[in-house]
Amino acid sequence: MLLPSRLVQRFFPIVLILMLAIFSAVYFYSVPFIKEKVYEIERNSSRIALDNIFTLADRMYADTESFRQQAMESHKQRLKVVVSMAESYLDQVSRQVRDGELTNQQARRVVFEMIRRFKSQDGDYIWVASYDSRFLAHPDERFDGMDASDLENIEGVVVLPQIVQLAVSKGEGFYQYKWNRLEGDQQLDKLSYVKNYPQWGFVLGSGIYLDDVDQELEDKRNRAVEELRESFKALRVAKTGYLFIFDAKTNMLIHPNPNIDGTNIEDLLNPVTGKSIADDLIAVADTGKELYYKWDKPDDQGNYIHEKLSLVRYLKGFDWYICSSVYVDELKASSELLSERILTIALISMLVAIAMAFFFIYWVTNPIKQMADTALRVSRGELTASVGFRRDDELGILAQTFDDMVDRLRDNIQNLDEKVNNRTVELELTNQKLIETIKSRIEAQDALALIEERQRIILDLLPAQVAYVDHELIFRFVNSHYASYVGRDKQEIIGHALEQVSRHHYQTMLEQITQALSGQESTGEYSQWSDGQELITKRFLTPCRDNAGRVVGVLLVALDVTTEKHAEKKLLEAQRMSAVGHLAGGLAHDFNNLLSIIIGNLMAAADKYQGDQLLQGYLNPSVRAARRSADITSRLLAFSRRQPLAPLRCDIQTLIQETIELLRSSLPSHLELIYEPIEINHLPFVDPGRLEDALVNLVLNAKEAMPKGGKIRFYVEELSVTDELILMDETVVPGNYIRISVADEGTGFTAEAKRLAFEPFFTTRPGGAGTGLGLSMVYGFVKQSDGYIHVASEPGAGATVSLLLPSVYVASLSDERGVSSEISTDLKGKLALLVEDDDDVRQVVREMLISTGFNVIEASEAKEAIELIELLEDIYCLVSDVRLRGALNGFDIADCFRSYHQELPVVLMTGYAFDETLQRRAGNEYYVLRKPFDINELKEVFSVKYNNNSGASTDEPT
Template identity: 70%
Template sequence: MLFPSRLVQRFFPIVLLFMLMIFGAVYIYSVPFIKDKVYEIERNSSRIALDNVFTMADRMYADTESYQQQVLESHKQRLKIVVSMAESYIDQVYQQVKKGEVDLDTARASVFEMLRHFQSIDGDYIWVASYDYRFLSHPDERFHGKDVSSLKTDDGVVVIPEIIDVAKSQGEGFYQYKWNRLAENQQLDKLSYVKNFPEWGFVMGSGIYLEDVAAELEVKRNQALDDLRESFKQLRVAKTGYLFIFDARTNMLIHPNPNIDGTNIESLLNPVTQKSIADDLINVADTGKELYYKWDKPEDPGNYIYEKLSLVRHVKGFDWYICSTVYVDELKSSSEQLSDRILTIALISLLVAIAMAFFFIYWVTNPIKQLADTALRVSRGELTATVGFRRDDELGILAKTFDEMVKRVRDNIQDLDLKVESRTLALEQSNQQLMDTVMSREKAQYALTLIEERQRIILDLLPAEVAYFDTRLQFQFVNQRYADALQKSKEEITGQSLAVLSQNQYQAMQAQLAEALNGVESAREYSNWSRDHQVITKRLITPCYDDAGNVVGVLLVALDITSEKEVEKKLLEAQRMSAVGHLAGGLAHDFNNLLSIILGNLVSAAEHYQKDAELQRYLKPSIRAAKRGANITNRLLAFSRRQPLAPLPCDINVLLQETIELLQGSLPSNIELIFDQNKTHGLPFVDPGRLEDALVNLALNAKQAMPRGGEIRFSVTDLNVETQSLFLDEEVAAGHYMQIKVADTGQGFTEDAMRMAFEPFFTTRSDVGGSGAGAGLGLSMVYGFVKQSNGYIKVTSAPGQGAEITLLLPAVEVELVAGPVDSQEYEHKEWKGKLVLLVEDDDVRQVVRELLRKMGFNVIESSTAEEAEALIAVLEDVYALVSDIRLNGETNGYDLADIFKFTHPMSRVVLMTGYAFDENSGREGKHHYKVLQKPFDIKQLQKFFEIEDEE
């Protein structure tokens, strides 16, 4: 029998006492607490499930509202297209009248008869009415050719004359009225698009019935209800709890009990209050309180004695009531069962732990002595000594490691010799590779000779006429197609002057050749007739230079572009619309890249010359202007893709000072900018960039209203609205606001201008010379920003007395605004010396590299995705990948990031882009990456890395 050592005898009683104390403390402080918390958790699970379903239903309603707008807008566009198609057809017929191919009366009769029988695939028809209120064309025999000047609807309203008069004055528009379907008598709400054609003397329209639009929306609502029903199948509250939905008319929409689902529950009574259970549920909706009542159980139907609790939420959009319900005794049973089980497990664990503690202490102390004896032998120089035991625990690892350390000391000299031999072999292999490279270059030279010969063959086969002249305008080379065009052989032309050309050919080329000899590249298009068709040719003449930059020859390329011109003509209309989107995206992307370079260099200069106050006075406005340029490009991209705002508390006094400093250089000297600076206790909670845009727009509008000069005055005050008695563009909700006023001494607004001030494209100025002065987007953009920021706006003015624009923006109380970050605090101890792979294919790479180096990183660069892939495969310990999304070739930044993550799963990825929309959307890749918007400065880049580190 093994006798325990004195170490075991000393420590085991202490461990036993400590374990008993822990058990007592756990029981006293944990079991009652756990019982209460489990009951509370079970009780709150129904609230969580209910809130999740409420959120889902609320989002479904928002989707339905958006879908309604999309459906109505789609129908409006379809009506415009239908009328436009009819207009095109009428115009073609009237062109025949002008050419004398058909007389006017026959043409009109033919047009109106065709329009009567026209009907689109969506069932739309067209009607035409004269200015004297007579239907010239209508598919319904009851109205065709009839005078409708006194025709009234069931409500006694004369519709058609009013629509015709409005269309004549406004040109075109949408009108809602009541009208019956074809071959039916019931009048329904109808929306028609009507357009006036004064050159033909009539108005034309086409419409849809709003009942059809409502039917589409009802399908969408039923789909939302089906989605909720499917979601309810996955939800459970406690063991037998459940959720159900009924509407404001107490119709049960969703219920797990088929006997109740789809019925009206107004007659079901609450046994506790003896009132309708539906009314009781409605009364507690959205109060946060639970409804207590008694109900039966599935295993005991009809016996309403079991206590239940219900929570209710009201979805205002659908007018639904979503309820969760659970039995009280079921909530309590879980906590009691859990407490009993915890106590049982704790007792068993205590007994097992006592036994294990005894054997563990004995088991641990025995090998310690062996380890100590071996260490003593090694310290005396016996390097062949070993511990003498092997175990699979930490002591075994310690023994094995100790033996390995002794062995490594013994083997170090031998390993060093092997490494020297290996490095020598590697050097010999490198020399062999160098010799192989020299041989490869000689083979490449021979291949180049073959390529030149093939190029001559290719030039002969090109579908273009190619010729090369020296500075004396003598032919040095022509391809076969050019020789065929002159009906001569290549040998007859080579070495000859332009005399081999006809007089007309020589005169046509003379001006272009003279420009090319002066170093000017030019392109001309000309046409001639070949048999029975016209051939359009594009002639490109390009100067060729030597190493010193002198013109040594002229290259002529003539291309037959007849087919391209035909295709261009056919696709011209489609290309115009496509060009707008591509031009906006391309310009904004390139401009953002340029701004990244400009902003990066300006910030670096500002940091380098911080003590030069005179230079800083010029650099700071330039930096702000560059950042404002970035905002402009984002708004250009937002032409078709709405960008979300990024609100945050901002110092309005500093922002206004910077805005005024930015405006002073762009306003004439006869306009004075005044800022009435007041001490404020809050900060507006808005997007600072968008607020600066709004203030600039207001200042530039004020400038246009003061052609002879004047004052523009800015003022800022705190405003607490305690009751809903203040009215701007709408009634102001109670809360804390920041009031910003921009007043001028200009011409003011007329009554019509006040009424239309916030309408898009409305302007009182003409666009002279295409300058854009009359674009009419200024106030509408300000209005959109204010409303998106949950604010209010008001225009106060009178003609000739100036104008005042009041912005009311939500504010937050801020006691301290953080100061600027020291430009020397960009380095982070975790980043110092870490390696970053930078992938960028334009001039932005140099700017980003300098920012990364300032942050303490070591940077390795790549200009192509293919080169970056090769580096990823061989580099180790890469801290992060920084890459543009748009790269030359088939691989983009997201693909490259996926490759990088596969090889370096723990490293970080920073993607950059000059586009405002989310290019990550719709990807099927494994990872989802955050994107840094160009242009950016070192603070934004540093913050981006810090966010990645936190994650």
């Protein structure tokens, strides 16, 4: 007998055990789960059926309630129709009275007699009552003619006076109460519709008994029960499960068992608990839990041993309990049957798989055994041996290949001696060439050494740090600049590890070196301080590879880019401030136009209604709010360095003292402002108003940094800068300066806060409170004034903000000339040309000019204004906006006006932050008035800026 090979004997039991293990794992892992899930599906089908019936019943209840509302509304409409029929009859009788056919007394008798006899086909009747609650007509003889002002119903309510009062007060309406049926003694709920007829002096009403409506509703509900009963007949849960309904009084409304249907189940007991089955079902209603109990079966009646499960839902509208009932063994039957079928299929599949596995293993391993035997024969020297079988599959290819390999081996052995002899001759020739190659290599090495020496000289001359480290971070080359940077000689660096030469340098470059060793080029910047100056270096790391592409080292090149970075920083700052300035300028233009309208109208209203103190109480805060809005625009322009300034000699001592007096009353009592004046010979040449704003902002910032109180000190110091280095935000240009410092005892600046202190909208207040424009406004004002700023602070140790502003010698400036501030009476009746393309702004300025005494002619565009200037000779002054729609602007109109009237006043208005045209016209005598402005500022232009007698300007141009 042919025995299986050893591969079959070893491999087949393993496959058999593995298949048995897989089968067992699949069976014990899946079959119980499948049985459980099928059981749950059967249970859920009971729950789904119950939920569907519950939804259907709930919908029936909703339909019933809707029917009740419709029925009530229908009865109400019917009562109105009945009363309207009586009303028609009253109108007919009224016409007979007007025609003289009946007297009033006859008409009332006819009407009352008709009402007593009236009765509709639905049983409705009508009654009439006087205003003193007496029944004038009633079909029930017990009440006809009765005084019902004290008549009470069974609830002790005097009904008729309330009904009469309702009809008299509202004209008509519905009223519910208890009343007798006609010729009956039982009082029922009744709804009456009553209506007042003042021309007849009585109230007429008709009603329905709500029992009739309830009877209709009960009929509707009974029909719903019958519909559900029909639905239950075709509904089954599992095999014999069913649904049933009983009410809160345990009356069985629907049950497929005729012996239980229609009975009261209060006395039916649950064999498991010994309690009433109805009480147990009610207890689990809407809990999501199932009631477990035992009951009989149709084929085993009276034997209460069969396990059942019931789900219960409570329908509040009908006061019903809807229940499902299913036998537990029926729920399990499907899962048991499915599990048996799965087990049978699995056993058959496993037997077939075992047979196929044995056949396949034998079919695969037998050719392998033959090839193994052949290989053993070849190893013993039998080079003529062959496998002995041929097949068209992979094993056949392997057998054919094995035979071919044996044939080639036999041929190779025969040719081996000949090849060895030939190789010996070739080796002698190769040795001779090798000697020549070594000689050439020595010459090449000498040339390479010369080239490397030249490269070292070139690299030492480069203005950069150059170094090379191998993959173990050992220095193999450095130039003189790198050696100077680390403070060592080249001999102390080459051959040593990077970490040993400079640990700091190693730590700063570690991340870049790691990237370079992984094959990635990297670039980085780092900075360090030397002699009080920041040095910025840009570092390049490039991986070096061998011929196989492996990284064998890293080339480091570092360049000093301090100058370039400083230039780039200044360029970026200039570009940013320019962008912010253009944005702020655009905002200022539109916002100032709006504020011109608001302030002008508010001031006009305040002036016109000066005697109305209540209105003044509304107008004055509005004016102040509008001016504060203009101040916000001014702040935006300040930090963008586009706020128009009026620099002049500033008495800094007086300004600081006035600022302290201004702030002292508004600061908390635990904050103290301190300033000790010193004698100085120079004064800052700046805009005093903007300097005061800057000092106020610095004090308010200091207040926020000192919640527990403290001292805020002001310092003033004269400085003459030559070549001395003063620590400010940038290098100080030589000249004379005044340094103003504000020092506090607050929490100080963090490193990040110092770095971002002058950024617009940056704030350190909790929750982002504040505008973040305080320090940025100060910065913008200082830089626009050709000054410098510096913040000295440590966290928790307070802060000192210093402003370095240009100064002038006190005696170098002349006193300001005095001017008159009154308006000349010569302006009265003068003609002013007003040019403004915004209709609302033009209206406000026109009213200001009229109030000043001018007669005003208007133009909305430059072309129209120039035509008026050419036509009218008696124009006294020009008031024009700078920015106008179209190609021409306010300066073009002013030039045209001056060509006709050289000495007359010209006032230009602008709401823009900065106009290129203002720069272009800086040397001209035109006065520019900034929006928003009020009538007092406009009057000041003509009283201060222009001589009213000659029309010439008495002040320097703006």
